[in-house]
Amino acid sequence: MSEEIYTAEKKKTFAADGTEILFFTIGDKTYGIEIEFINEIISIEQITVVPKIPDYIKGVINLRGKIVPVISIRKRFGMEEIPYDDRTCIIVLEFETGEQVGVIVDRVQEVVVADKSIISKVPDSKNVNSNHYIKSIINNEDEIKLLLDCHKLVSNE
Amino acid sequence: MxxxxxxxxxxxxxxxxxxxxxxxxxxxxxxxxxxxxxxxxxxxxxxxxxxxxxxxxxxxxxxxxxxxxxxxxxxxxxxxxxxxxxxxxxxxxxxxxxxxxxxxxxxxxxxxxxxxxxxxxxxxxxxxxxxxxxxxxxxxxxxxxxxxAQTAAPVQASAAAPTASSDNELTTVKVMFDDDCKMENLRALLVVNKIAEDCEKLEYIPADIETNPETSKDIIENGFIIKFKPSSDMDIDSVVGLIGECTNVKSYEITERGRSVELVGRINVKVTFEEDCKMENLRALIVINNIKGSCKSISYEPSDIEENSATAQTIIDNGFMIHFEADDPKSVIRSINGSPNVKCCEVLSSDSTPAASAATSAAQAAAPAQAAAPSSSAAAAQPEKKSVEQINNMLGNKGAGAKQSLISVNLNKLDTLLDLVGEIVITEAMVTSNPDLKGLRLDNFQKSARQLRKLNSELQDTVMSIRMVPISGAFNKMTRIVRDMKVKLGKDVDLIFEGEETEVDKSIIDQLNDPLMHMVRNSMDHGIEDNVEDRIARGKPAKGKITLSAYNSSNEVIIVVADDGAGINAQKVLEKAERNGLLAKPMSEYSEKEIYNMIMLPGFSTNEQVTEYSGRGVGMDVVKKNIEKVGGTVSVDSKWGEGSQFIIKIPLSLSIVDGMEVSVGQSIFTIPINSIRESFKVKPSQLIKDTDGKEMIMIRGECFPLIRLYDIYDLTPGTEDLFEGIVILVETEGKCACIFADELIGEQQVVVKPFSSLLNNFNVKQNGMAGCSILGDGSITIILDVANILGGF
CATH class of the missing domain: 1.20.120.160 (HPT domain)
Structure with missing residues (x-):
């Protein structure tokens, strides 16, 4: 809940001059998602398996009466899955259509307001980023982080 | 806005x-x-x-x-x-x-x-x-x-009323409208229209309210003045009452009461009968007998109607004159009007000679009785008919008189109501199958719970029935499309409806309009042959036929759009699909049915030419998408040379099904009860294997294929032993099969929640999953679509 309130307030203050990004880690890498797509963050809960769907979709969860599909970023990125622990979170994304999708991540880090100047484009090439999961690259002094494209993350192409 | x-x-x-x-x-x-x-x-x-x-x-x-x-x-x-x-x-x-x-x-x-x-x-x-x-x-x-023609036509058309007009027989009413109600002139027009039918004469000031919005100001300042003379069977007060009923009327006062000349003392009435009704003299006698009882005195001419059949001709020529005195003249006139074969009944205030009234008969079109019944063909001015007409007119001219008992409700409210009912059903399950109650013996609780359940299901049925509307509305829209295309394409086609009274949920109907339109267009454009000769050569009637039919089948509504046109050329479709790169396996492996259904793939159009109506390849995949949105399926069937049909199946109700829960390992599936025939434990003697080792089960001399749920869904079952688990015999659309699961959990009503579009992209529906639902304990169950599971076998 606390995250929700936090983001709502932040949105008002900073939306104009920079992009707010939530960072989370998968293994030793840090990725970001723009906060406007994030509805809430919940801890991992019972996932009901839906048969005959790609294995990166882990199933569906009951989010206060709504049935929300959940995908595993590890599986999506072709990484080894690790057992869920108390830091494992589901980031619930909400798209313009009102559709919600949960994303399982290892742990959530922080929300950062990224100024436009530190966001750079991904090179347009057939060899790198061919699945277009990466939307842009954030070059923040000490560390380089990758901003993910939510739409590509959940599309089935 | x-x-x-x-x-x-x-x-x-x-x-x-x-x-x-x-x-x-x-x-x-x-x-x-x-x-x-x-x-x-x-x-x-x-x-x-x-x-x-x-x-x-x-x-x-x-x-x-x-x-x-x-x-x-x-x-x-x-x-x-x-x-x-x-x-x-x-x-x-x-x-x-x-x-x-x-x-x-x-x-x-x-x-x-x-x-x-x-x-x-x-x-x-x-x-x-x-x-x-x-x-x-x-x-x-x-x-x-x-x-x-310049102004409200029906009002002034009655200016040719038979009696001489003089101001003193008009009642004057001054009407004021609500402050700030806007458009006073049009509101005034509404008032005029409302009473027009009941008035023999009607004038109003300002007169040009319809065309001149400036009159609003005048009305605000001086009020709207109506002068009228009621028709013979209405009295002044009821007309004034009508004025009062109009919307936004703040006040009205009678400033000058008209003289009801014709209705005091001795009243002269001229009655004319329907043409060709024969024996007018005897009919006149019936009228006299009808009213005799309520009149103080009565005389009539011709007077010898009873004995002299020649008077029939006199009555035809001059009408039948009745002079009477009565306490309640209106009811007398009403009963004259109500007598059989009476065409109209004119009230003549003064004594008039037969010759004079013959002259007025030219103005009969405006006679009171007919003014009320606008159709001159419906000349029998019976009071009952008249009142129905009046109500219709007041209600905006549609439907029967029963319309008053209908209200229109915002669909959103009904949606909310339906959602609430869904939640109640879930909550009821949470209460009655609460884990805290396990092992307790609670007779009274169970009794109340049963009662609650009964009421809930009634509530559900009622809410569902509110949302049901006949499909005829969607069908009727198609007549227009067919008509337009008939003209444009020069094809002669009959559009036939079957079962248009079938009821479907309103939200589904709304989703059906587009698909139906595309399919009908498709049938008109591609289906029906361009050349009539082609049709005749095949022994078909020159006139094409498109049939829209709808019917209920178990828990589904099936809608079929069929044409008797050329049919689909499977070879052509296959070639085209190949050209467009839509094939997923070698051409020879496609069955005819699969080929037909390819026309619904995105980006497919067999028509060589793009026409106004179809050919851009966006039609049929829209159909498929829209139908799937409401949880339905669409399939194509065709016979080359004989026509094709599109079959849409949609669930009758979107939301609540009675289901049997079964478990398979960790998962819980719900099988809709209406497709379950029985459930049982299998004995070793019932199991038969074919040459490939595929299993079948013999039940009472009949053999059914066995479907192991864990097998088709790649799950880890609680048991693989057929004799330990449970077998459910399901039947749908004439197909039967046995489904094997770990165990039965219980029967429960579940609220269907559709899968999100992310999952729909992976054909969950085709894989036999209709949706999911939340159980009493908050866990999720997957509702099986038996038809699709069986379809794969």
Whole structure:
């Protein structure tokens, strides 16, 4: 809940001059998602398996009466899955259509307001980023982080 | 929606709804009359009234362009109605009417958008006016009609009333409207229209309220003055009462009460009978017998009607005169009107000679009894009929008198209600199958729980039935499309409906319009042969046939769009699919059915030429998408040379099913109860294996295939031992199979929640999953779509 309130307030203050990004880690890498797509963050809960769907979709969860599909970023990125622990979170994304999708991540880090100047484009090439999961690259002094494209993350192409 | 004046916004929805349904009605009338090649008086009146209503309400909303267009059509029909011209060019008339109706519909669509600018209808209006002028030129204008055409026609048409007019028989009423109600002139017009039918004479000040919005100010300052003389079977007070019932009327006062000349003392009445009713003298006698009891004194001429059959001719020529005195003259007149075969009954205030009344009979068209029943063909002026007509007129001219018991409800409210009922069902399950109750013996609790369940299911049924509407509405829209395409493509086609009274959830109907339209277009354009010779050569009638049928089957509604056209050329489809790179396996491996269904893939269109109606390859995949959105399926079947059919199956109710829960390992599946025939434990003697080792189960001499759920869904089962788990025999669409699961959990009503579109992309539906639902303990169950599971076997 606390995250929700936090983001709502932040949105008002900073939306104009920079992009707010939530960072989370998968293994030793840090990725970001723009906060406007994030509805809430919940801890991992019972996932009901839906048969005959790609294995990166882990199933569906009951989010206060709504049935929300959940995908595993590890599986999506072709990484080894690790057992869920108390830091494992589901980031619930909400798209313009009102559709919600949960994303399982290892742990959530922080929300950062990224100024436009530190966001750079991904090179347009057939060899790198061919699945277009990466939307842009954030070059923040000490560390380089990758901003993910939510739409590509959940599309089935 | 800044385009409407403040205070009007709340009315926009109502206006759109009303006008749309009026336009739909109009289309239906036009379609009907076009196929009959003639207008009946009733239909002309109906069109006239429809246009009149649209005109009035559009003007009220400030949509001048629509109001004017409707006005010009109204004018044209006024000419048709009053002068009965011989319409030589019916086709041109229909073209004008249909295009006008389309323009109005398009405008309604536009209004609903944010950025709205009024469309200029001048070209269409010029056309209509030109046509009306031609019509008028064709028949000499009746002198009385010309001035009346300018204003509210039905009102002034009665100016030729039989009795001499003098001011003192008119009652004057001053009407004031609510402050700030806006558009007083049009509200005044509504009042006038409401009472027009019940008045023999009607005048009002200001007179040009319909055309001159400036009169509003006048009305605000001085009030709206109505002078009227009620028709013979209405009295002054009931007309005044009608005025009071009108919306936004703040106050009304009778400033001058008219003299009810004809209804005191001795009353002279002239009765005419229906033409060709024969034996007028005896019919006159029946009338006399009918009213004798309620009259103090009575005399009539000709007086020897009983003995002299020759008087029949006199009555035909001069009418039948009755002189009577009565306490309640109105009821006497009513019973005269109600007598069999009476065409009309005129009240003559003074003694008039037969000759004089013969002269007035020319004005019979405006006689009171007929003024109320606008159709001259429905000449029998029986009071019952009249009152129904009046109610209809007051209610905007549609439906029967029972209309008053209907209300229109915002669909959102019904959706909320349905959601709530769904939640109640879930909560009920949470309570009654609460884990805390396990092992307890609670007889009274169980009794109450059963009662609750019964009530809940009744509540559910009621809410569902509220949302059910017959599919005929969606079907009727197709007549228009077929009609237009018939003209454009030059194909002669009959559109036939079957089972249009089948009821479907309103939200599904809304989703059906587009798919139906695409399919009908498809059938018209690609299905029915271009050349009539081709049809005849194949031994089919020259006229094509498209059939729309709907029927219920278990828990589904099945809608079939069938044509008797050329059918689908499987080879051509396959080649095209290959060219477009839509094939997923070698060509030879496709079954005929699979090939037909390829036409619904995105980006597929077999038509070589792109026509106005189809050929861009967006049609059929839209159909599929829309149908799947409501949880339905669509399939194609065809026979080369004989026609093709599209079969849509949609769930009857979207939301709540009775289900049997079964477990498979960690997962819980729900099988809809209406597809379950029985469940049982298998004995070793029942198991049969075919040469490939595939399993079958023999039940009472019949053999069914066995489907292991864990097998088809790649799950880890609790048990693989067939004799340990449970087998459920399911049946749907005539197909049967046994489903093997770990164990039965129980029966429960579940609320179907559709899968999100992310999952729908992976054909969950085709894999036998209809949706999911939340159980009492918060866990999720997957609802099986038995038809699709069986389809794979």
């Amino acid at each position: 800044a385009k409407f004046e403040a205070g009007m916004e709340s009315m926009v929805d109502m206006y759109i709804f009303e006008t749309t349904s009026l336009l739909e009605q109009l289309d239906q009338i036009l379609m009907k009359t076009e196929s009959e090649h003639s207008f009946s008086t009733e239909e002309i009146n109906e069109i006239f009234r429809t246009m009149h209503t649209i005109k009035g309400s559009s003007a009220m909303m400030g949509l001048d362009n629509m109001s004017k267009l409707a006005h010009s059509i109204e004018d044209m029909f006024y000419v048709i109605r009053e002068e009965n011209p011989v319409i030589s060019d019916m086709n041109a008339l229909y073209d004008i009417l249909f295009s006008a109706s389309d323009l109005l519909k398009a405008e309604i669509e536009l209004i609903q958008e944010e950025e709205y600018t009024a469309t200029d209808f001048t070209p269409a209006m010029d056309k209509i006016k030109a046509f009306a002028a031609v019509l008028k030129g064709g028949a000499p204008a009746a002198p009385s009609a010309a001035p009346a």
